[in-house]
Amino acid sequence: MLFAAENLVGPSIPWFYLNPLFILLGGIVVLMLVGSLTPQWPRHWYGIVSSVTAAVALVSTVLLWDNVTNEKPRAIFGDALALDHFALLGTISICAAVFLCSLLTSDYLQRDSDDGPELYVLYLTAAIGGIIMVASNDLIVLFLGLETLSLSLYVLAASNRRRSESQEAGLKYFILGGFSSAFFLYGIALVYGATKTTNITGIFTALSSSQSVPRNDVFLLVGTGLMLVGLAFKVAAVPFQMWTPDVYQGAPTPVTAFMASAGKTAAFAALLRVTLTALPTRVDDWRPIIWVLALLSIVVGSLLAVTQTNVKRMLAYSSISHAGFMLVGIEAAAHPNSADAGNGISGVMTYLLLYTVLVIGTFAVVGLVARKGDTATELSDFKGLGKQQPALALALTVFLLAQAGVPLTSGFIAKFGVIKAAVEVHSYAIAIAAMVASVIGAFLYLRIMVSVWLEDETAENTPIQVPFLTGLVVAMAAIFTIVIGVVPGWLLDATQQVAALTGR
Numbered sequence: 001m002l003f004a005a006e007n008l009v010g011p012s013i014p015w016f017y018l019n020p021l022f023i024l025l026g027g028i029v030v031l032m033l034v035g036s037l038t039p040q041w042p043r044h045w046y047g048i049v050s051s052v053t054a055a056v057a058l059v060s061t062v063l064l065w066d067n068v069t070n071e072k073p074r075a076i077f078g079d080a081l082a083l084d085h086f087a088l089l090g091t092i093s094i095c096a097a098v099f100l101c102s103l104l105t106s107d108y109l110q111r112d113s114d115d116g117p118e119l120y121v122l123y124l125t126a127a128i129g130g131i132i133m134v135a136s137n138d139l140i141v142l143f144l145g146l147e148t149l150s151l152s153l154y155v156l157a158a159s160n161r162r163r164s165e166s167q168e169a170g171l172k173y174f175i176l177g178g179f180s181s182a183f184f185l186y187g188i189a190l191v192y193g194a195t196k197t198t199n200i201t202g203i204f205t206a207l208s209s210s211q212s213v214p215r216n217d218v219f220l221l222v223g224t225g226l227m228l229v230g231l232a233f234k235v236a237a238v239p240f241q242m243w244t245p246d247v248y249q250g251a252p253t254p255v256t257a258f259m260a261s262a263g264k265t266a267a268f269a270a271l272l273r274v275t276l277t278a279l280p281t282r283v284d285d286w287r288p289i290i291w292v293l294a295l296l297s298i299v300v301g302s303l304l305a306v307t308q309t310n311v312k313r314m315l316a317y318s319s320i321s322h323a324g325f326m327l328v329g330i331e332a333a334a335h336p337n338s339a340d341a342g343n344g345i346s347g348v349m350t351y352l353l354l355y356t357v358l359v360i361g362t363f364a365v366v367g368l369v370a371r372k373g374d375t376a377t378e379l380s381d382f383k384g385l386g387k388q389q390p391a392l393a394l395a396l397t398v399f400l401l402a403q404a405g406v407p408l409t410s411g412f413i414a415k416f417g418v419i420k421a422a423v424e425v426h427s428y429a430i431a432i433a434a435m436v437a438s439v440i441g442a443f444l445y446l447r448i449m450v451s452v453w454l455e456d457e458t459a460e461n462t463p464i465q466v467p468f469l470t471g472l473v474v475a476m477a478a479i480f481t482i483v484i485g486v487v488p489g490w491l492l493d494a495t496q497q498v499a500a501l502t503g504r
Contacts, residue, residue, distance in 0.1 A: 020057040027053030028124045035117035047106025050120035054098035061091045075137045082137040085497040090134030090269040093353045097262035098127045100360045100473050104254040107467040126152035130266030139188045139198040157251040169250025176243045184230025190223030203278040234267035238296035241320045248316035257363035261356040287334040297324030298437040305444045312377045329418035335425040342499030347417035350495045354410040361477025362399040386453040393452045395478040400445035402481050405438050410484035
């Protein structure tokens with residue numbers, strides 16, 4: 001035994017490429033350890049430490065981009081993690097979400113006379129789980145990242161102990177999320193039974209280089225279906241979207257913004273990694289499922305959104321519709337014989353980055369209108385916002401127009417990218433459905449804008465205060481939304497590289 005231990009050679013670990021994870025972990029240690037051993041920190045310091053940590057991790061990821069450009073995508077850490085532009089872009093989106101949501105949360109907690117390091121620690125922990133999901137090259141590692149992200153989100157959703165709605169949201173999310181995780185884990189077990197490996201690249205190799213007799217297609221098909229169920233729940237695709245409206249409405253508004261951005265980015269990146277890297281040889285089995293999920297999500301999300309009167313529930317159903325658009329991109333990427341299939345991958349990842357900033361900016365305005373207590377989120381509460389806070393109303397209008405896909409906004413670039421990818425691979429039916437649903441969804445955003453600009457403020461509405469940090473987030477998100485809409489070329493050129501997935 002001693003001889004065996006002496007000759008055991010561990011995997012080569014390129015520590016430099018793990019810098020973003022170490023930076024986030026360092027921020028967690030500072031907030032938990034230093035925060036618990038010192039008196040209450042001055043106002044906003046917890047949020048500033050969290051946002052600075054996320055910003056440093058983001059810059060570190062950007063610096064890795066050129067290093068990966070000069071080398072081919074590859075697996076590291078004993079083939080457990082993938083090092084490619086796909087993982088880096090997902091990491092950038094998640095870090096940006098932590099940065100913006102930490103600033104929002106700081107003002108949110110100060111407004112409700114509450115502060116502490118707990119929520120920021122959970123943001124950073126969730127980010128680590130999300131990044132592991134984005135970069136995972138092994139299904140077990142992916143599951144560990146998924147659980148790290150999910151457990152953090154469950155607690156975040158229930159973090160406002162003064163509101164029963166928040167407790168209810170956390171409980172619903174936890175129960176339904178537990179079922180989805182069980183489906184996903186059982187799917188991994190069945191796929192392992194069919195391929196004898198959990199390594200994503202290894203699964204591809206096993207399915208493309210050998211044919212077992214008798215074939216284990218039953219294990220593989222059922223396992224693939226169960227994994228799709230688990231991931232479809234995380235991305236809030238119909239018919240696995242039941243949790244979304246209640247959780248979005250009940251959770252604290254900054255947490256809702258984080259779930260809609262970082263959570264969706266991690267889940268969609270994992271879905272892309274599993275389907276397009278591990279299972280491209282079985283694309284004819286799972287592509288019809290993605291097609292149906294995309295169609296249902298686009299149509300149901302758009303139709304149900306216009307029937308709501310609570311803005312957070314409107315945006316919840318809107319997020320389901322946006323998930324459908326991203327599934328359109330995945331369906332386009334699932335055409336291996338097409339030279340344009342890679343555009344689907346880059347289209348989805350670009351969509352995720354743009355949607356991250358867009359949805360956080362939208363919920364930042366919603367959080368301000370909700371006022372102290374985070375309860376004033378009915379459509380009537382937005383009446384007269386244009387007269388009371390015209391700059392804030394203008395920013396909200398920009399975000400809503402972008403979500404509708406109006407030209408000269410980042411939302412148009414995002415939607416055009418995935419629809420264009422679908423047309424290029426001749427998926428005309430789903431592309432037409434997406435365009436029609438986009439027109440239907442525009443009515444939802446128009447309803448909110450009419451309430452903001454054309455209706456008079458009700459007497460019971462208290463004045464809206466715009467704290468500095470939240471105003472900064474709204475301004476940055478609005479500027480980014482317009483700049484990308486007007487000058488998108490540099491971002492689109494950069495994201496073209498994400499189609500080269502490790503092992504693909």
